[in-house]
Amino acid sequence: MDILFETVSAKGHVCVGLDTAAEYIPPPVRRASRSDAEAVLAYNRALIDATVGAAACYKVQIAYYEEMGIAGLQTYAATLKHLRKKGALVIADIKRGDIADTARRYAKAHFDGDFEADFVTLSPYMGMDSIEPWLEAAGRLGKGAFVLMRTSNKGMRDFEYLEVKGRGAGEGGQKRLYEAVGDSLAALACGRLGKHGYGDYGAVVGCTEQDEAAAIRATYGSLFFLIPGYGAQGGAAKTAAMLLKDGNGGVVNASRSILKAWALDGIASEDANMDAAAAAAFRAVIKMRDDIRAALGSVA
Numbered sequence: 001m002d003i004l005f006e007t008v009s010a011k012g013h014v015c016v017g018l019d020t021a022a023e024y025i026p027p028p029v030r031r032a033s034r035s036d037a038e039a040v041l042a043y044n045r046a047l048i049d050a051t052v053g054a055a056a057c058y059k060v061q062i063a064y065y066e067e068m069g070i071a072g073l074q075t076y077a078a079t080l081k082h083l084r085k086k087g088a089l090v091i092a093d094i095k096r097g098d099i100a101d102t103a104r105r106y107a108k109a110h111f112d113g114d115f116e117a118d119f120v121t122l123s124p125y126m127g128m129d130s131i132e133p134w135l136e137a138a139g140r141l142g143k144g145a146f147v148l149m150r151t152s153n154k155g156m157r158d159f160e161y162l163e164v165k166g167r168g169a170g171e172g173g174q175k176r177l178y179e180a181v182g183d184s185l186a187a188l189a190c191g192r193l194g195k196h197g198y199g200d201y202g203a204v205v206g207c208t209e210q211d212e213a214a215a216i217r218a219t220y221g222s223l224f225f226l227i228p229g230y231g232a233q234g235g236a237a238k239t240a241a242m243l244l245k246d247g248n249g250g251v252v253n254a255s256r257s258i259l260k261a262w263a264l265d266g267i268a269s270e271d272a273n274m275d276a277a278a279a280a281a282f283r284a285v286i287k288m289r290d291d292i293r294a295a296l297g298s299v300a
Contacts, residue, residue: 001144001202001224002194004089004119008056008248012289013240015091015226016051016281017255018044018079019061024259026272037071040064043277044079047259048086050278051285056251057089059226060117077114090117091146091226097123097130107137119144121204121226124181125159128188135188135201144200147185150178150216152206152229182220189222198224198249205243207252213242217249225250230288231257237288241295252292258284 022036025043033039048058060083065076083090092115096106110120124131124147134145150160160178175183182203189199202224205216217225227243230236231254240252257264261280262272 001198001200002196004057004144004224004251005194005196005198005248007089008251011054011056013244013250013252013292014055014285014289015057015059015251015253016047016055016258016285017059017061017093017253018047018259019059019064019093019255020044020259021064024256026262026267026274026277027269028272029274029277035071037065037068037075040068040072041075041078042274044075045082046274046278047281048079048082048088050282051258052086052088054282054285054289055088057091057118058083059091059093059253059255061093061255080115080117084116089119091119091121092117093121095121095123095148097126099126100129100133103130103133104137107134111137111141111143117143119146119202119226121145122147124148124184128184131188131201135192138200139192144202146202146204146224146226147181149181149185149203149223150205150209150212152208156206179219182216182223186220186222193222196248198222202226204228205250207236207239207243210236210239210242213239217243217245221245227252230254237291237295238299240292241299244296247296252288254284254288257288 020040022039025039030039065072092110109115110117122145138144162177163174164177164180185201185203188201192199199222205225206229207227208229225243227240227250230252244250258281261284262277265280267276
């Protein structure tokens with residue numbers, strides 16, 4: 001997390017989401033490939049090469065690769081390898097959450113070997129014993145994690161906002177479930193603080209709810225945030241900036257607005273090529289980075 005903090009200081013807050021569906025690729029590029037898995041890998045490499053100088057990190061969502069079967073998982077592994085070759089920090093968006101013995105196997109799979117990443121995303125809802133094996137592996141291997149806390153999807157209120165009883169609860173002894181998760185993560189983080197004041201476990205906190213952003217940031221000062229919801233999901237730069245702390249403390253993920261930037265720029269499908277798509281992705285990253293920096297000034 002210290003390395004991520006320093007990368008954010010140098011490059012800005014953008015996390016490029018490589019949730020790469022074949023239909024996001026310009027049709028001429030897709031047709032020129034022998035398979036969708038091959039097209040996705042070539043597209044990922046081109047966008048990584050174009051944006052690596054301006055992106056703090058990359059988040060690779062495994063579902064987009066699993067749907068293509070064995071060839072897709074080979075593309076996933078090759079994408080991670082290319083990111084490591086470029087010196088980029090990688091978040092494997094795998095959202096694992098299982099009993100301790102199983103968690104140890106998952107940790108070995110995603111912190112080492114073909115699927116090695118710097119961080120993973122985890123779901124905490126089977127309890128803290130589903131998190132602890134990742135903590136042990138992260139400490140041993142120099143890795144990190146982001147645990148789902150308050151997400152950005154519409155269904156987050158189905159469970160994350162349920163009122164529960166807990167220590168430190170507000171009026172009536174109640175707090176929201178996501179706050180109970182945050183409290184447990186903060187307790188873990190406080191025992192493993194790095195030189196910049198953050199634990200090696202961070203939290204996933206979406207930027208779609210502006211009225212809660214400042215309070216969440218103030219409450220969980222030791223947690224580095226992975227902030228989804230920017231762009232296509234409706235999150236704004238101002239809300240993302242409110243979830244940062246002294247200009248750092250989080251990375252803001254965008255996927256479709258970068259992966260499909262060529263189409264959003266108005267380039268006709270049949271006129272688009274790999275160079276145009278990569279250049280459009282780079283412009284999208286720069287604009288997002290600058291918008292967040294400008295928003296930081298407005299919420300300071």
